[in-house]
Amino acid sequence: MKLRVLICVLICMGCKAVNSQGEITTTAKTEATAVKEMDPLATEASAYVGSKVCAGCHPENYEGWKTTLHSKMIQETNQPGALVADFGKQDISTQFSLNDVDLLVGGRFKQRFMKKIGDDYYMLPIQWNVATKEWVRYFPRDEWWVSQYPEDWQKRPTSKLCDGCHSTSLIGRGGKTPAEWNIACEACHGPGAGHVVAEASLGPGQGAGAKIINPAKLPFDRANDVCFQCHLAGRPPEGSEYPDRDYPVGYLPGDDLTKYKNPAPSLGMEGPESHEFFEDGISKKNRNQGNDFIRSKMYSRGIRCFDCHNPHSGKYTAMVYKPGNSLCLTCHSANSPAGPPERSISEHTHHKADSPGSQCIECHMPRIGKHAVKLESRSHCFDFDFVSPERTILYDHPNACNRCHQDKTTEWALRALKNWGGKGKWKWQRALQELREQVSTEERG
Ligand code: HEC
Ligand code: HEC
Ligand code: HEC
Ligand code: HEC
Ligand code: HEC
Ligand code: HEC
Ligand code: HEC
Numbered sequence: 001m002k003l004r005v006l007i008c009v010l011i012c013m014g015c016k017a018v019n020s021q022g023e024i025t026t027t028a029k030t031e032a033t034a035v036k037e038m039d040p041l042a043t044e045a046s047a048y049v050g051s052k053v054c055a056g057c058h059p060e061n062y063e064g065w066k067t068t069l070h071s072k073m074i075q076e077t078n079q080p081g082a083l084v085a086d087f088g089k090q091d092i093s094t095q096f097s098l099n100d101v102d103l104l105v106g107g108r109f110k111q112r113f114m115k116k117i118g119d120d121y122y123m124l125p126i127q128w129n130v131a132t133k134e135w136v137r138y139f140p141r142d143e144w145w146v147s148q149y150p151e152d153w154q155k156r157p158t159s160k161l162c163d164g165c166h167s168t169s170l171i172g173r174g175g176k177t178p179a180e181w182n183i184a185c186e187a188c189h190g191p192g193a194g195h196v197v198a199e200a201s202l203g204p205g206q207g208a209g210a211k212i213i214n215p216a217k218l219p220f221d222r223a224n225d226v227c228f229q230c231h232l233a234g235r236p237p238e239g240s241e242y243p244d245r246d247y248p249v250g251y252l253p254g255d256d257l258t259k260y261k262n263p264a265p266s267l268g269m270e271g272p273e274s275h276e277f278f279e280d281g282i283s284k285k286n287r288n289q290g291n292d293f294i295r296s297k298m299y300s301r302g303i304r305c306f307d308c309h310n311p312h313s314g315k316y317t318a319m320v321y322k323p324g325n326s327l328c329l330t331c332h333s334a335n336s337p338a339g340p341p342e343r344s345i346s347e348h349t350h351h352k353a354d355s356p357g358s359q360c361i362e363c364h365m366p367r368i369g370k371h372a373v374k375l376e377s378r379s380h381c382f383d384f385d386f387v388s389p390e391r392t393i394l395y396d397h398p399n400a401c402n403r404c405h406q407d408k409t410t411e412w413a414l415r416a417l418k419n420w421g422g423k424g425k426w427k428w429q430r431a432l433q434e435l436r437e438q439v440s441t442e443e444r445g
């Protein structure tokens with residue numbers, strides 16, 4: 001009975017795999033057989049059914065996902081609320097109008113624009129920055145792949161450089177056309193045709209989640225890989241068939257990602273400052289959350305991105321499970337073995353309890369990276385060590401304290417911290433030493 005109801009919903013959602021009698025069609029069955037035969041690498045387009053089919057049996061996950069930005073990455077220009085760029089304000093971009101745009105990309109921090117030419121898409125060389133409400137030029141010059149492409153925006157197809165991470169199924173299959181635009185169910189759960197057929201044919205309760213990946217049931221590193229496939233800067237591995245793609249072709253949820261993508265150079269290591277990383281290997285830009293997170297103690301203790309982020313709800317900023325300090329206090333309440341050791345928040349933060357300076361994320365995940373503009377993207381290293389004023393002196397990148405105390409010097413912040421005591425794992429001594437040496441060299445010079 002329940003199954004019938006579910007299947008009716010499926011039909012209402014326009015499900016191609018189920019006919020009007022509520023039966024799974026032969027094509028779907030054939031597809032499912034094909035999926036089985038290809039297991040575990042079910043990479044054919046037909047293995048993907050699309051989010052509307054999933055919605056039929058998982059309406060809450062679907063409705064929740066619809067409120068996340070994952071479902072709004074690629075939109076039509078006429079979708080309500082989708083266009084945030086102001087094509088009326090045309091300063092540097094007079095050569096293009098909204099008529100040149102076929103699809104919109106993003107819109108929280110910045111918006112870019114896809115134009116269809118032949119059977120592929122290309123990025124118009126303009127970008128709208130949301131925070132400053134400004135047009136800026138957009139033409140990648142520092143990305144690792146630029147030497148493999150001509151200096152012409154019309155020769156850099158998005159199917160090779162972008163779409164894998166902004167759609168569903170291209171990562172698994174390569175190719176040019178995604179099964180579905182946006183980061184939909186099957187981007188994180190893997191191709192679902194086999195699951196749909198199993199569930200619908202076995203009857204309620206019988207399938208019990210057969211043939212689908214639930215990331216929560218994977219070992220923590222494989223689980224994080226599900227997010228890292230898109231949220232970790234990397235390079236195609238040596239000998240890859242796809243040396244010019246900026247996404248891990250062939251990867252499917254559940255796989256070991258390192259077979260398909262090497263983390264970008266300087267992961268956790270010092271190296272020359274680059275487009276992506278500061279000298280100490282800390283991320284300098286957006287979409288590198290994985291590169292930072294791997295370095296954290298939380299990762300080493302088995303925490304996963306989705307312990308904090310809810311893939312099926314956009315209720316709070318950035319899909320977090322709980323807003324503000326309550327998220328962190330889930331695991332870091334007073335006396336928690338995970339720390340901090342102090343008895344109250346203000347004892348730990350040295351700011352009044354209701355001060356912005358007592359918000360965990362302002363000190364432990366400060367906005368030090370570039371998204372559309374500088375100082376917009378949040379660090380995901382967590383350990384204070386990585387964002388301490390000491391780092392500003394040693395590696396010349398922003399620190400948590402002076403993000404707020406902009407009228408004060410780095411040395412002021414260091415001295416304040418020294419007065420706070422604590423374990424000082426972040427070695428302020430070394431930085432003070434360096435400061436003193438600088439001063440005495442200047443004095444001598
Ligand atoms: C015909 C109904 C049906 C359809 C369509 C369907 N599912 Fe399911 N799914 C179920 C049932 C029944 C279960 C087992 C009970 C539960 O966990 O809700 C399940 C379980 C799951 C689980 C949990 C598996 C586990 O091991 O914990 C995930 C994840 C899932 N489905 C994802 C999807 C995705 C993604 C789609 C679309 C590709 C989809 N489902 C389509 C019926 C369906
Ligand atoms: C960005 C990745 C991502 C997307 C997109 C996503 N999920 Fe999930 N899903 C997860 C993760 C991670 C879990 C495990 C969450 C947990 O238990 O902590 C999960 C769990 C589930 C479960 C089992 C637990 C439950 O909530 O019942 C179902 C069913 C499910 N997802 C269905 C869907 C459907 C349907 C869609 C599309 C409408 C979808 N998911 C989109 C990542 C995703
Ligand atoms: C390896 C995966 C990956 C590739 C390749 C990729 N992106 Fe993204 N993109 C992401 C992720 C993940 C985010 C969200 C990152 C964040 O907020 O830190 C994002 C965010 C964006 C945003 C901002 C969205 C917003 O709402 O502000 C734009 C615009 C964008 N990408 C354009 C592009 C373009 C253009 C290309 C190709 C030249 C590209 N991306 C290639 C993964 C990727
Ligand atoms: C197929 C690529 C892909 C996968 C897989 C993916 N993401 Fe994303 N994610 C993106 C892109 C692209 C954006 C930018 C969306 C936008 O701005 O419209 C994004 C945005 C986000 C955001 C910011 C949303 C906001 O409101 O600003 C969070 C948080 C996030 N992803 C977490 C996760 C987690 C956790 C997982 C794994 C469970 C995951 N993502 C898996 C591509 C992906
Ligand atoms: C799901 C549980 C969980 C949540 C939620 C959580 N943490 Fe953690 N956190 C841990 C664990 C476990 C550790 C490791 C403790 C240990 O082994 O010493 C840790 C460690 C830390 C550390 C110490 C890192 C180091 O290198 O010493 C900081 C700082 C931290 N977390 C900040 C945060 C912040 C900020 C938030 C909220 C955005 C947060 N945590 C949310 C579980 C969690
Ligand atoms: C004003 C900045 C600031 C704020 C806000 C802040 N912290 Fe910290 N936190 C620090 C500093 C500095 C350290 C390093 C202390 C040391 O070296 O002794 C630290 C260390 C930690 C540690 C590691 C403790 C250890 O013994 O290794 C954890 C866990 C932590 N903080 C969690 C939190 C949580 C949870 C919140 C929000 C309730 C929070 N912090 C808010 C500055 C801050
Ligand atoms: C300990 C909790 C925690 C973990 C683990 C965590 N995040 Fe976040 N993340 C946050 C918080 C808190 C924010 C900021 C929310 C806000 O701005 O209010 C955030 C913001 C983001 C954003 C939005 C862009 C930005 O710079 O603000 C993205 C994208 C994101 N996280 C992706 C990820 C991915 C991918 C992982 C795993 C590699 C991950 N996060 C792990 C807590 C976490």
Ligand code: HEC
Nearest residue numbers: 351352355356357362363400401402403404405413416417
């Ligand atoms: C999110 C913003 C924010 C961050 C991050 C922050 N503070 Fe503050 N800080 C404030 C505010 C606001 C006050 C005013 C008093 C209050 O609210 O507690 C303040 C007050 C202070 C004071 C006392 C008043 C003064 O100006 O002499 C000191 C010292 C201080 N902060 C040091 C630090 C240090 C060191 C860090 C980094 C570990 C830090 N703050 C991080 C916002 C911040």
